[in-house]
Amino acid sequence: MPAFLFVFAQSHSEFRLPELESVAELHGFAISVPPDCDTSRPFMVLNLESEEHVRVLASRCILIKHVYEFYAQGGNYDELHVANKASSHMWSSYVHDTPFKFAVTAYNHKISESRQRNIVESFSYMGFLGKIDMKNPQIILGCFEEYDSATGLREDRDGKFRQVYFGRLVVDGSARALIKMFDVKKRLYYGNTSMESEVSLLMANQALASPSRLIYDPFCGTGSMAYRSPTAYFGAQVFGSDIDGRQMRGKGGKDKPPGVLRAAKQYGVADRIVDLCTFDVTRNPWRCGSLFDAIITDPPYGVRAGAKRLGRKKELSDKKKAANIEHQISARNTQQPYVPPTKPYELSLLAADLVVLARYLLKPNGRLVFFLPTVNEQYEEVDIQSMLCDGMVLVANSLQDFGSWGRRLVTIRKTTHESYPPPSFEEEHPSDHVPAHKDFREQYFRGFKKESEVQ
Template sequence: MVAEVEDEEHARILAKRCVLIKSVLEFFSSGASYEALHLTNRNKEHLWAPFQKNTTWKFSVTGYNQTIPKYRQRDVVEGFSYMALKGPVDLANPEQEFCCFEEYSSKGKEALRPKYDGDGNFICVYFGRLIAKGQARNLIQKYDVKKRAYYGNTSMDAEMSLLMANQTLSANGKLIYDPFVGTGSMLYTVAEFGAYVIGSDIDGRQMRGKGKEPGVLSSAGQYKVASRILSLLTFDVTNNPWRCGGLFDAIITDPPYGVRAGAKRLGRKPGVPSRDSVAAMRDPDTYIPPTHPYELSMLALDLVILSRYLLKDGGRLVFFLPTVNDEYKEVDIPVVEGMELVANSLENFGAWGRRLITMVKKESITREAPDLRPRECSERYLDHYVPAHRDFREKYFAGFNRNPDVP
């Protein structure tokens, strides 16, 4: 990606924070061949001339979707002899590192071909000076779920949790909430960047685990962010205890959508008799109230409406929304008045995918707490349009067949 920033320091800040950045370079030239690149680079002498004298240096030659053999790396470096760099070479700790980056098309089904096969058939080659290497990528290993003290089968992987944390603009002094916290994956990463966090879930067992110390807190201690977890609460988000809105700088969550664990809300399934009062009186400490399924399209809409109430003006909502790829349309995103969509990207799994949605609250008016009862929710739903994620669980286990009678 070629991007513009006002200052080199801004590039270094991005490299410290963005987990997808491997390196940031000052762009000198590019071309479909090295002849074209050198022609452009010779005309950019003012960019590299300041490093000709008394500067230790090295060259790196790398490729995307391709391994570059050593002998050709040497040939590439020698092709830049016209730059006449007079300082000594330092491969270990150079003052300046110049980089050639060759971009190749994806190997696709040929991924198992010999690693040097296709070498030199690049789409484009870029040349520049290294400004900073990505420093946040090591956080992916730090928060690796497999190394975590407590996790579950729905725990979000580390890289995605970090991406979502960045989307919230997590920083020192901010207060961030996860209403479907589960085993806490999102809490750890937003706390890593300095925010204070609160999590809630309808099933407290997900947060507690089976140890003496609550599972979420044990992992938070492992990452040294336990002091930033202000509270873990057990309640149904549609019957929440929040007494006022405008509390949070961001809301981040991965709502349950039924592939590994379906969403639930308080209430009995139709036709099930009520024995709740008797059971609660007999053993109030272990009583678990009945729940019934919480349909995904209803949940997504409720989440946006609740976020509009709970977020500060300018606060962000970041969440995953699964969808059927062939049926998806932009109107599937449940935007409501006062909430503006700012980012929508797809993680594609083939027939289906999940969209990372980022919204920002664009109003400063004070609203009353929303009524999220099932009846009210159905009245808000647009009956003339059915989003692709409606009844997603049933579609997933049916193999996304449009006609359920067709195998």
């Protein structure tokens, strides 16, 4: 399989490989990843069957900046040139009459113009006879130096790179333009928990959003994940629900369509919204399973908005229960709205319930994609593993780090064809392990200190 040099954006390093593998799976081809591949580095040499597969990835993956046909790499330029000469069969056909240009750049460093010229001249043995065309070259030859960090004086660090790569440009990543297109600041409707565009794009790719797929967001709120993000833009049909209908409706009165629909119209995807419903996910109307190709959501975890479910914090006395029933009947007879009581929905319980709900609602091989906040210092892999149930397998677990805490993009696949009954949401999830996301809200507001340390 031919080798290609992937140049990534300098963000979300843990999301790079899961995104590549998800998009490849969506389009039915494989990526060969070396066992020693360091996904935290901005350059990756990967094997694919053809350039066409490379172009598919570059048109959909948000984190790809460029992809080059890989010629050589080395710890210094002597090693690079030896390897490049051994790869002459890959570039010799361009030598005689192909207009070309060189692009020399570095990661965590800026190369002076004089040294750039020296680097280009060091490739003179390639013997290119075509025109040097800086505006419209037929091929672009790229040379990339990778430095460990950007600290220290440039003069002291110059040339002391970790690795240098060389190759021919195949394609520039085009999907990154969608980040500006879906920028929160440009949206007609958003709330204080609306997801930023780059992350919502990554989630849509993890969910394999594409035409003919039906995707559900059980905590859709203002719809930033499903409706105004690429989930619908990539062609999927979307259904959303939330316990608080006000988030979906927004302001504007009865004569205006819900805010989510107005925002969807802004991006030309209003016809891909199947419906919006208001209900508690633990008291849902679903009467059969295996409905959705994916579930994509950002459950509320209590920092800006807390998760709720129907019920009361404390049981009512028999006298108050009778009075409450009378109040409901009175409200129904006078056509006054009755607002049912709600109680907090603890995050670790919500996450475990979400996995069980996904097993019921997803089609076989369907994916559950959701964010889970966690305390970085306390996190263990068993935090995620303990949420899984029979028939649900972890696909990816990527951290977006905010320092003392972070949020993990968790992707889980339904691997079973067995039919399961609707979850009751009343069952406990037995486990001796206390995950780092348990009582996250309380931990956040006490600065992630132990209770004994808070005075």
